[in-house]
Amino acid sequence: MNKLSGHHHISMLTKNGKRNSDFYTKVLGLRRVKKTVNQDSPSMYHLFYGDLTGAAGTELSFFEMPVAGRTVRGTNAITRIGLLVPSYESLEYWKKRFELLDVEHSEITTYAGKEALFFEDHEGLRMVLLNHNGQETPTGWKAWEDSKVLTEHRILGMGTVEITVRYLSRTVDLLKELFNYTVVTEDDKEAILQSIEGETLGEIVVKEQEGPSEKPGRGSIHHLALRVDTVEELHKWDALIKERGLVSSGVVDRYYFQSLYFRDRNGILFEMATDGPGFTVDSKIEDLGKGLDLPPFLEGRRAEIEAILEPLD
Template identity: 50%
Template sequence: MIRGHHHISMFTKDLKENNHFYTGILGLRRVKISVNQGDTGMYHVFYGDMTGTAGNDLTFFEIPNIGATHKGTNSISGIGLLVSSYDSLLYWRDRLDRFNVKHKGIGEYADRDALVFEDHEGLKLMLINHDGGNIPDDWNPWDDNGIEEAHRILGMGTAEITVENKDSLVSLLENVFGYTLVSEDGTKAIVQAAESEVFGEIQILESSGNKEKPGRGSVHHLAIQSAERPLGEWDRILKDKGYVTTGVKNRYYFNSLYFREDNGVMIEIVGAEARGFTADASVEELGTKLDLPSFLEDQRNEIESRLRPIEEWT
């Protein structure tokens, strides 16, 4: 019922540092520069593979006056990125050292070899050994980045969610969205959208204590993609179960709806069909200019007047 991850969205204080980290250090492609459709004075920037394929995109809203994150429970607390092999982890350990990115060394995460580190704003990231496993046919890792071909980031892997009530989230993902529970041990559970495939995997950690106060480097929402079911049906199903949804939103590149699960974590469901980022830009020019959905195009001059020029942060 769910194909897997679609994208994941975060907050950043400064796109210049953010752009350097995700393109210059991690070697992702900046595939779209747009705006927050609810606040068009705020950039919304996407990083991913060659065309920003579903399951690859890390997206950021820039809020220059945002404060620090106070980490806690009821949050999306980590993002896994897949690499091909254990040798890739060794390559990335050395690369992170060269760029003075602190990390925890190669260890284990979600029952796989992994390298856990944080970005420049404290966002927890995990490079996970995919051990030569298959990736979706439409994924196309970016190659114009100075990263050795064998070690490029392939796409998103395990997403980590920390909540007060693990069982309620596991139940939602299993019984409503059709995820498979593959392991459970006390305060930890792992579910998969596609059985035995890590690119739709979620590790759920149960933790009491203070709830997270979002800030720079925190995650706003995880987006998952419907395999076939129309968004209108998801909207009805969720409302019938007592969830409050936003209703279906036209995001131009795709349609989606949002809701909060019982612990308060925001989840977005993206429709099965999507235009994608080449709807208004060629593959060659992706991520080089401000792209606006057609319903905002007549406001371009006003929007651009309130944004820092792209040349100042790219």
């Protein structure tokens, strides 16, 4: 109860679902595991990418917003996503791949104490590949064998997530005191924290930066979801969040998982989400991400929703 199991998923904004799907499946070699809609605004796609089944901790999700403008970078935002790869040789492979496919990227360097390769997607979303150095991954993470990336260099799942804030202590204290994150390093301008000590898959870097808040647009990060094992634990966290004086959405049934949402005192939006039932609740593993899947409460509106959405494939 006192410890979270790492990251669950992270959600971003994209202007064009088709181009987004092409980049994350054809360039990054991830599997599109769910093609569904934003349950609060079903006129827009909600696309999920990850491993074979979209296991918790591997999921990158995108809301398609055709009217999305340019992101104006600033503070009080989630600003970078770390993705784990197996080895240093994997970083070399990805550097060559990015050169071949004309993806914006850095030289191999270091980030949060790990060998790293920075890159951006076609909409300027900031990411970094991190050498997982042969460490074990969760048993629930399973490779998608139809990936376009060589088996030994495939992206494993989420690693370090970076959050940039105006007031460092507001976010750091929340992670330490409420969610019992372990502090790896901390100074006046930056802290590295882990939900599972020694594990990058639950790591958050918090950086302090003055200035105006980020103006979200295409390629911006909407929220980070933290992994909770059961809905019973989710209800307990809901009570603790409210006791701390923060506003919570309460538990929301997202069909594929149960969630709650809250903002910290810097305005960072967090979700907490359960592992199950997962994306196979309404699809066979071999069919994941192919057709448009809708939660039961939207199924009666399928014809209306499909008429609005532009086909992706």
